[in-house]
Amino acid sequence: MKGILLVNLGSPDSTDTKDVRKYLDEFLMDERVLDLPYWKRFLLVKGIILNTRPKKSGAAYKKIWWEEGSPLVVISERFAKKVSDKVDIPVALGMRYGSMSIEKGIQELVNKGVDEIYLMPMYPHYAMSSYETVVVKAEEVLKNKFPQIKMETLPVFYNEVNYIDAMVNNIQKQINDFDFDHILFSYHGIPERHILKSDTTKSHCKIDGSCCNTPSKAHETCYRHQCFETTKEIIKKLDMKGKTHSNSFQSRLLKDPWLKPYTDFEFERFAKEEGIKNLAVVTPAFVADCLETLEEIAMEGKEQFQEAGGQKYKHITCMNDNDDWVDVAVKWVNDWKDKTVEVL
Numbered sequence: 001m002k003g004i005l006l007v008n009l010g011s012p013d014s015t016d017t018k019d020v021r022k023y024l025d026e027f028l029m030d031e032r033v034l035d036l037p038y039w040k041r042f043l044l045v046k047g048i049i050l051n052t053r054p055k056k057s058g059a060a061y062k063k064i065w066w067e068e069g070s071p072l073v074v075i076s077e078r079f080a081k082k083v084s085d086k087v088d089i090p091v092a093l094g095m096r097y098g099s100m101s102i103e104k105g106i107q108e109l110v111n112k113g114v115d116e117i118y119l120m121p122m123y124p125h126y127a128m129s130s131y132e133t134v135v136v137k138a139e140e141v142l143k144n145k146f147p148q149i150k151m152e153t154l155p156v157f158y159n160e161v162n163y164i165d166a167m168v169n170n171i172q173k174q175i176n177d178f179d180f181d182h183i184l185f186s187y188h189g190i191p192e193r194h195i196l197k198s199d200t201t202k203s204h205c206k207i208d209g210s211c212c213n214t215p216s217k218a219h220e221t222c223y224r225h226q227c228f229e230t231t232k233e234i235i236k237k238l239d240m241k242g243k244t245h246s247n248s249f250q251s252r253l254l255k256d257p258w259l260k261p262y263t264d265f266e267f268e269r270f271a272k273e274e275g276i277k278n279l280a281v282v283t284p285a286f287v288a289d290c291l292e293t294l295e296e297i298a299m300e301g302k303e304q305f306q307e308a309g310g311q312k313y314k315h316i317t318c319m320n321d322n323d324d325w326v327d328v329a330v331k332w333v334n335d336w337k338d339k340t341v342e343v344l
């Protein structure tokens, strides 16, 4: 029997420092997130980051936490339930980090008699720290614990027409009554070196003004190219009323160069140098609201923009469990389920 495994990033079990430490430990010890030699990663994470960050992140989580738990997890559960109600095969949810693991998700499917899994990483764009680590982890779990199970994986969907249309609808509904000057497309950042590491051609990506617009096989795994494409596709369909837009990258960690421009710097620049008074911010790398959208963009971003002289500010919430987005996932499930294998 076929079954679906939806996977997102995951959250701590609670906002307590000890739970946040456990979560960050697993997250930051992932070699695809902090890509340092093991001993360096070990010293940096266990010796430095975990001494201070869990308390600081716990305080940030407290600002956005819901009665039912982490917004990311609760929204993902609601989404999975709605998808499950509309398809006729089992659907399970797993998280890359935290206690709601990928292994538990697979076990749930296996208990229902599933022997063919469609892995659906809930990331529109390819990054070694998001999409790739989910696929590698799921493959590892299957190899070690469930060698009899077959798996196929949903490709990244950064320019897939149904995802774009659902994004356009979600944005349009929220900006119709907002008189904005500019829309900022803020994507989760990654270190620049990750772009170079993921370049399968080993020569295309230069992180400059032109590489991401020059066709290349490298773009199959180029996060920066894929983010820019998402913006272009959305902009083609959005009623912009002649207003402007731009891209930026948020949520940096440590001091290495990350993809630019940095979202927090843009908030200040927009208000101080560009004369932008009313700003809308959309976060297309996230399909569900989470710490990085609800705290960093909706709360901190608003404060940064308005302290710099900006006036009206609107964070466009993610698609979460809205019906358009649920229907897109249902379509992808049914397309996979009904796919006939060509026999030559």
Ligand SMILES: C=CC1=C(C)c2cc3[nH]c(cc4nc(cc5[nH]c(cc1n2)c(C)c5CCC(=O)O)C(CCC(=O)O)=C4C)c(C)c3C=C
Residues within 6 Å of the ligand: 009, 010, 011, 012, 024, 027, 032, 033, 034, 053, 057, 070, 072, 123, 127, 129, 130, 188, 189, 190, 191, 251, 253, 285, 286, 289, 290, 291, 292
């Ligand atoms: C959208 C895809 C994501 C990419 C790519 C990504 C890269 C990445 N993230 C970190 C470090 C942290 N990210 C944190 C939170 C977080 N990240 C994503 C998504 C991507 N990250 C989400 C959805 C969330 C929110 C989780 C939630 O519970 O709501 C955190 C934890 C919070 C904190 O302490 O700031 C860290 C740390 C790195 C280093 C990285 C690429 C190398």
Ligand SMILES: [Fe+2]
Residues within 6 Å of the ligand: 188, 251
């Ligand atoms: Fe992150």
Ligand SMILES: [Fe+2]
Residues within 6 Å of the ligand: 204, 205, 206, 207, 208, 210, 211, 212, 213, 222, 224, 225
């Ligand atoms: Fe590029």
